[in-house]
Amino acid sequence: xxxxxxxxxxxxxxxxxFERAPEAAIAWVGVRNYQARNYxxxxxxxxxxxxxxxxxxxxxxxxVVQVTRSxxxxxxxxxxxxxxxxxxxxxxxPRWVAVDMVFVRCLPQLLSLDxxxxxxxxxxxxxxxxxxxxxxxxxSAAEWDCVLQMAGGAGR
DNA sequence: GCCAACGTTGGC
DNA sequence: GCCAACGTTGGC
Numbered sequence: 001x002x003x004x005x006x007x008x009x010x011x012x013x014x015x016x017x018f019e020r021a022p023e024a025a026i027a028w029v030g031v032r033n034y035q036a037r038n039y040x041x042x043x044x045x046x047x048x049x050x051x052x053x054x055x056x057x058x059x060x061x062x063x064v065v066q067v068t069r070s071x072x073x074x075x076x077x078x079x080x081x082x083x084x085x086x087x088x089x090x091x092x093x094p095r096w097v098a099v100d101m102v103f104v105r106c107l108p109q110l111l112s113l114d115x116x117x118x119x120x121x122x123x124x125x126x127x128x129x130x131x132x133x134x135x136x137x138x139x140s141a142a143e144w145d146c147v148l149q150m151a152g153g154a155g156r
Numbered sequence: 157g158c159c160a161a162c163g164t165t166g167g168c
Numbered sequence: 169g170c171c172a173a174c175g176t177t178g179g180c
Contacts, residue, residue: 009178034163054178055177055178130160132177133162
């Protein structure tokens with residue numbers, strides 16, 4: 001199983017939205033960055049994903065979800081009414097992909113950005129690098145364990 | 157709302 | 169293919 005971290009604005013789609021309907025898969029749409037998209041394409045069913053809340057009051061890792069469907073064309077790219085509409089994406093060769101994810105758990109407490117920065121074991125995470133803007137990024141097994149341990153939970 | 161960082165666009 | 173302009177991200 002591979003591990004990932006995905007950024008989201010909780011006002012739009014946060015861990016609470018997954019928790020609210022724990023049986024329902026949510027489509028992770030709207031990724032419009034090529035590097036992040038390429039990571040999305042390599043996700044497989046069962047992969048774990050740390051949900052990171054950004055652009056909000058409580059910034060940090062808030063929970064864990066799991067991939068239930070690997071990459072498929074992101075429908076919002078063809079929807080003129082969607083904020084993610086991409087008129088330049090060819091219908092016969094979709095530019096952007098989505099994956100489906102399902103709730104696993106909320107962390108007992110949010111792991112703040114400061115807390116993450118305080119851990120030497122996490123210093124290499126792209127998330128913590130200066131100027132980083134990647135919205136989907138790989139997480140090493142060691143980083144994953146570190147994060148969950150900090151959160152007071154079990155490992156993988 | 158500010159601003160640094162960085163990706164994308166488009167003219168040449 | 170270069171590079172300036174522009175837009176977006178995201179913490180503060």
